Amino acid sequence: MTWTLLFILGSSLTGFTFSWTYHHMSNTMNWTQARHQCQARFTDLVVIQSQEENDYLVSVLPNRTSSPYYWIGITKTHTKEPWRWVGNNSTWIGERSWAANEPNNNHTTEFCVEIYVNHGKNRGKWNDEKCSNKKYPVCYRAQCNESVCDRGRCRETIGGTACVCEPGFMGHRCQTENDTRGTNDSVSCTSEPGVKADGGQTAPECPRLPPPENGSLRCSGGNHTFNSSCRYACVGGFLLIGPSTVTCGSTGSWSGPRPTCASYKHALMAVAACGAFAVLSCICFCLMKHKRRKKLAQVRQYDEDTSPAHEVHE
Numbered sequence: 027m028t029w030t031l032l033f034i035l036g037s038s039l040t041g042f043t044f045s046w047t048y049h050h051m052s053n054t055m056n057w058t059q060a061r062h063q064c065q066a067r068f069t070d071l072v073v074i075q076s077q078e079e080n081d082y083l084v085s086v087l088p089n090r091t092s093s094p095y096y097w098i099g100i101t102k103t104h105t106k107e108p109w110r111w112v113g114n115n116s117t118w119i120g121e122r123s124w125a126a127n128e129p130n131n132n133h134t135t136e137f138c139v140e141i142y143v144n145h146g147k148n149r150g151k152w153n154d155e156k157c158s159n160k161k162y163p164v165c166y167r168a169q170c171n172e173s174v175c176d177r178g179r180c181r182e183t184i185g186g187t188a189c190v191c192e193p194g195f196m197g198h199r200c201q202t203e204n205d206t207r208g209t210n211d212s213v214s215c216t217s218e219p220g221v222k223a224d225g226g227q228t229a230p231e232c233p234r235l236p237p238p239e240n241g242s243l244r245c246s247g248g249n250h251t252f253n254s255s256c257r258y259a260c261v262g263g264f265l266l267i268g269p270s271t272v273t274c275g276s277t278g279s280w281s282g283p284r285p286t287c288a289s290y291k292h293a294l295m296a297v298a299a300c301g302a303f304a305v306l307s308c309i310c311f312c313l314m315k316h317k318r319r320k321k322l323a324q325v326r327q328y329d330e331d332t333s334p335a336h337e338v339h340e
Contacts, residue, residue, distance in 0.1 A: 048072060049165045050087060050096065057138040057155075058240060058261060060097045060163035061112065065239075068165040071099030073111045075181070077120045080141075084150040087143045087164065095140045097161040098152070101242070102137050103259050109139070110259075113237065115244035122151075129154035137262045157262050172234065176201040192251075232274035240264045241287040250274055260287035 049068055051060075064071045074080045087096060099112040108117050109129075125148045129136065136154040140161050143149065155161070170180035175189035178200030191200035232250045237243040238258055245256040255273045260266045268285025275281060 046169055047167045048083060048086060049167065051163045054094050054160035054162055056160055057097050057101070057157040060161065061099070064163055064165035069168040070113045070166065071097060072164040072166045073099050073113055073116070075116060075118055077122070080120065080123065080150060083164070084141070084143055089144055091144065094159070094161045095142050096164045098139055098141050098164060100139045101157070101261055103262055105131060105134070110242055110244065112242055115242060125151035125153050128152065135262060175199055232278055232280050235280065235284070238285065238287050241266070258285050264289055
């Protein structure tokens, strides 16, 4: 059973503006399972971008008297790595987000985060937890899509949606090129050789990349233009298979194949299978080579036995 928290926030001249919706589930599960369920039924685990959103989320979720509380979509893969939100790879952490003495990485692998929703002093605060522990998932359904912003990144807010424009563009949908010709502070929105900064040809864009299952994706500058790069990472317990970084080329295509996040168990099984196949192939090759040598030796012996030098004369 899913209790849906649907809210319609803000308005514009043309009518209502719909922001994202929050949803929580009544069954507990580990962080990875929680994210799978959120991605399958909504968009992803909830992403919080400001203290205002954090407080609003707490106000609409049911209070709990004790653990387990709620999983939120912020994680890391290594102790020294910064915390990152799933989906947009934001590293936002408010000044009063963490509970007292948190995050403490108490078990050395506390790479996932729960949010306290109770009546105590830690209400709305975060706590780092082991990803294998079971909590209640909090999901969101996004209203942003590829068509909302022409030359920018769509950002969901409590009041609706907003476009964060690429350098050199402006307007509520980033649809207007900001002509700065003749000024000393003109900004080029691309570094591709031969591309003009005065409204001429623009660099090709690579298609937006989805984050890998059981992992995250971080793109430099948040854009997908020439020479920008995106870095992949996996959550705890999963191994990255393939290149960790891809780069947008001048033809509008990403370099290299897309990597995947595989569990260590499956990865080890795959390595073992590859090793066994290599050994079997080597054995077969050696047997075939041995048979070929034996056959050549037999043919050579036959030729020697039937040659004129070996004929018997009476």
